[in-house]
Amino acid sequence: MPKKNVDIFLIALNSPILIGIYEENILIETIKSQEKSSDILPLLYKDLFKKYNVKQLFYTNGPGSFMAIKVAYIFLKSLSILKNIPLFATDAFKFNQNKPIKAIGKLCFVKIDSEIKTQKFKDVEEVVFELPKQLVYEEFSKNTTPLYMIGAVG
Numbered sequence: 001m002p003k004k005n006v007d008i009f010l011i012a013l014n015s016p017i018l019i020g021i022y023e024e025n026i027l028i029e030t031i032k033s034q035e036k037s038s039d040i041l042p043l044l045y046k047d048l049f050k051k052y053n054v055k056q057l058f059y060t061n062g063p064g065s066f067m068a069i070k071v072a073y074i075f076l077k078s079l080s081i082l083k084n085i086p087l088f089a090t091d092a093f094k095f096n097q098n099k100p101i102k103a104i105g106k107l108c109f110v111k112i113d114s115e116i117k118t119q120k121f122k123d124v125e126e127v128v129f130e131l132p133k134q135l136v137y138e139e140f141s142k143n144t145t146p147l148y149m150i151g152a153v154g
Helices: 037-051 066-083
Strands: 005-011 017-023 026-033 053-060 087-090 101-104 107-112 115-120
Touching (some): 037 066, 066 087
Parallel strands (some): 005 053, 053 087
Antiparallel strands (some): 005 017, 017 026, 101 107, 107 115
């Protein structure tokens, strides 16, 4: 039996890590993990590559935890190069209903009129991300450079 052709979308900015498997841009499988990205991503993707024929890789390139973004980017960029699979990225605000994303202390990243800035908040809510039921390819870019935003929190 031939493997299904799929796209894989990763949100790894906080815990849990979310991985969506999409067939013809429709979500067919969801994976959640509380493990560290650096420990679990190689294992999860190894299993996914055994099970599926992966056509494209997608991820949220920030803003968020510097280390989480760095691990996700290096891991996916390496896979993209080694397996010759296109990699695409977009910011994370599309997947948390455009709510603030914790930066450091009381500072959060916010997106206002397509510009990402930091704002100080009295209370910082926990960020909850959700995988979309359908991938909208036009929302992603070939520019996969991480949105580290270090200057905003330094």
